[in-house]
Amino acid sequence: MCLAVPGKVISVSASESETGRTAVVDLQGNRVETSLALTPEAGEGDWVLMHAGFAIEVIDEDHAREIWQYLNEAMAPESSAPAAQQDQP
Amino acid sequence: MSRATQANLMAAQIAEAVKGRDRVQVMEVCGTHTVSIFRNGIRSLLPRNVRLISGPGCPVCVTAQRHIDAAIELASREGLVVATYGDMIRVPGRLGSLETLRARGADIRVVNSARTALQLAQRNANRQVVFLAVGFETTAPATAATILEAEQLGIENFSVLASHKLVVPAMTALLDDGDVPLDGFLCPGHVSVIIGVRAYDPIATRYGKACVIAGFEPQAILVGLLRLLQLVGQGRAAVENAYAGVVREDGNPAARRLMERVFVTCDAPWRALGVIPASGLALAPAYERFDAAKRFDIEIGEDRDPPGCRCGEVIQGKVEPRECGLFGSDCTPVHPVGPCMVSSEGTCAAWFKYHWPTAQRGGRA
Numbered sequence: 353m354c355l356a357v358p359g360k361v362i363s364v365s366a367s368e369s370e371t372g373r374t375a376v377v378d379l380q381g382n383r384v385e386t387s388l389a390l391t392p393e394a395g396e397g398d399w400v401l402m403h404a405g406f407a408i409e410v411i412d413e414d415h416a417r418e419i420w421q422y423l424n425e426a427m428a429p430e431s432s433a434p435a436a437q438q439d440q441p
Numbered sequence: 442m443s444r445a446t447q448a449n450l451m452a453a454q455i456a457e458a459v460k461g462r463d464r465v466q467v468m469e470v471c472g473t474h475t476v477s478i479f480r481n482g483i484r485s486l487l488p489r490n491v492r493l494i495s496g497p498g499c500p501v502c503v504t505a506q507r508h509i510d511a512a513i514e515l516a517s518r519e520g521l522v523v524a525t526y527g528d529m530i531r532v533p534g535r536l537g538s539l540e541t542l543r544a545r546g547a548d549i550r551v552v553n554s555a556r557t558a559l560q561l562a563q564r565n566a567n568r569q570v571v572f573l574a575v576g577f578e579t580t581a582p583a584t585a586a587t588i589l590e591a592e593q594l595g596i597e598n599f600s601v602l603a604s605h606k607l608v609v610p611a612m613t614a615l616l617d618d619g620d621v622p623l624d625g626f627l628c629p630g631h632v633s634v635i636i637g638v639r640a641y642d643p644i645a646t647r648y649g650k651a652c653v654i655a656g657f658e659p660q661a662i663l664v665g666l667l668r669l670l671q672l673v674g675q676g677r678a679a680v681e682n683a684y685a686g687v688v689r690e691d692g693n694p695a696a697r698r699l700m701e702r703v704f705v706t707c708d709a710p711w712r713a714l715g716v717i718p719a720s721g722l723a724l725a726p727a728y729e730r731f732d733a734a735k736r737f738d739i740e741i742g743e744d745r746d747p748p749g750c751r752c753g754e755v756i757q758g759k760v761e762p763r764e765c766g767l768f769g770s771d772c773t774p775v776h777p778v779g780p781c782m783v784s785s786e787g788t789c790a791a792w793f794k795y796h797w798p799t800a801q802r803g804g805r806a
C-alpha cells in the first residue's frame with residue numbers, strides 16, 4: 353500500500369487555496385490529476401513520485417525509470433518476472 | 442552479466458558478510474518489500490543462518506479491529522457514506538466486514554485518494570462523507586492536505602476516521618518487547634521519502650541496530666540486504682540509504698509540516714500488538730471538527746480478535762503463518778480470518794500465494 357509510482361508533470365493548475373495546486377501527470381500514457389500540495393517545488397516537466405493521488409516527491413528521470421521497471425515486472429505474468437530462481441521446497 | 446548471475450553473486454557476498462554467525466535475524470518492515478521478496482524468491486538466495494522476518498508494515502494488517510468496528514458502525518448510520526481504500530473493505534471486524542455491510546445496502550465507496558473522498562462530499566452536499574484515514578507516513582500527509590483543503594473550501598460534510606500509524610515507534614516497540622531478537626531493519630522506501638533517512642537514527646544510536654533503506658526492485662532489495670548484513674557482520678549500528686535519489690536525508694519537510702499542522706501524535710492501538718505509545722496520529726485540536734468519531738459520537742471500543750488468529754505474533758516474527766492452526770484451512774485469501782490474510786501485502790497472504798505447497802509439507806521457506 354505504500355508503493356508510490358513515478359509520473360511526469362504535463363501541466364500545472366494554480367489555485368487560490370494553499371493545498372489546492374494540482375497537476376496533470378502522465379503515468380506511462382495515462383493522464384491523471386494529482387495534487388501538488390506535498391511538493392510545492394514541482395513544476396512542468398518534472399518527474400514526481402505519486403501515492404494515493406498526491407505527488408510525494410520530485411525525483412530524477414533515471415530513478416523514475418528504475419521504479420517503472422520494477423512495476424512492469426511486478427505486473428507482468430509470474431513466469432517472466434524473477435531475478436533469481438524461485439524458491440525450491 | 443545476467444540478472445540471475447548478479448543475484449547469485451550478491452547472495453555469495455551476503456553469505457560472506459555473516460559467515461561464522463550463528464543466526465542473524467533482520468526484519469523487512471514494509472509490506473511491499475515482503476511481496477517483492479516472496480515473488481522474486483529472495484529468501485532462497487539467503488544463507489541458512491539468515492532469517493528474514495516480515496514486519497508490521499502493511500497498513501491494513503495493523504489497523505485495529507476497534508477501528509474496523511467503528512467504520513462499520515459509521516457505515517450503518519442512515520445517510521452516511523464511507524469512503525475507503527480498497528483493501529480495507531474485506532477486513533473482518535467483530536460483526537463482519539464493510540464488504541458484508543455493503544452487500545446489505547450500506548453506501549461504502551472504494552477510493553484511491555483522500556481527495557476523491559473530498560470530491561465525493563462536494564458532489565453530495567446533502568450527505569455526510571467519512572474517509573477511513575489509514576496508512577503510514579506515506580499516506581498521512583495526503584489526508585492532512587485533504588483536511589486543509591476541506592477547511593479552505595468550507596466543506597462541512599467531510600470528516601475522517603483517523604487511524605494513521607507511524608513506522609519508527611512500531612520498530613522501537615518491537616525492540617523494547619525484545620521477544621524476537623533483531624539485528625537490523627530493511628527500512629521502507631516510500632515511507633522514508635516522507636520521514637527521511639535521519640528518522641531512523643534513534644534505532645541505531647539508542648538500540649544499536651543497523652538500518653538500511655531500500656527500493657523495491659529485486660536487485661535493489663538485494664543491495665539493501667547486502668549492505669544491512671555487512672553492517673550487522675561488522676557490528677556497526679548505522680543508518681544507510683540504499684535508495685538515494687528517491688529518499689533524502691531529511692525526507693519531505695513540506696509534507697511533514699502539513700502532517701504536523703493537522704495531526705498530533707497519540708498512543709495508538711495496533712492490530713493484535715496492543716497500544717503503542719506515540720505511534721499514531723489524532724486530529725489536532727484545531728481540526729477536531731473533522732474527526733468522524735467525535736462528529737457522529739462513535740465510541741472506539743476494544744479489540745476482540747478472532748479466536749485462533751495469530752496475526753499479532755506473525756507480524757512480530759514470533760511465529761510463521763504455517764504455525765497458525767487456521768492457515769490454509771479456515772483462513773485463506775478468499776475467506777480471510779485475520780487481516781494478514783486480507784491484504785495482498787499481508788504476511789499470511791504472501792505465504793499462502795508463494796509457499797502454500799511448501800508450507801503444507803513443512804519445508805523451509
Ligand code: SF4
Pocket residue numbers: 749750751752753755762765766767768769772773777778779780781782783789
Ligand atoms: S493464517 Fe489467518 S488466522 Fe492465522 S494468523 Fe494468518 S491471518 Fe490470522
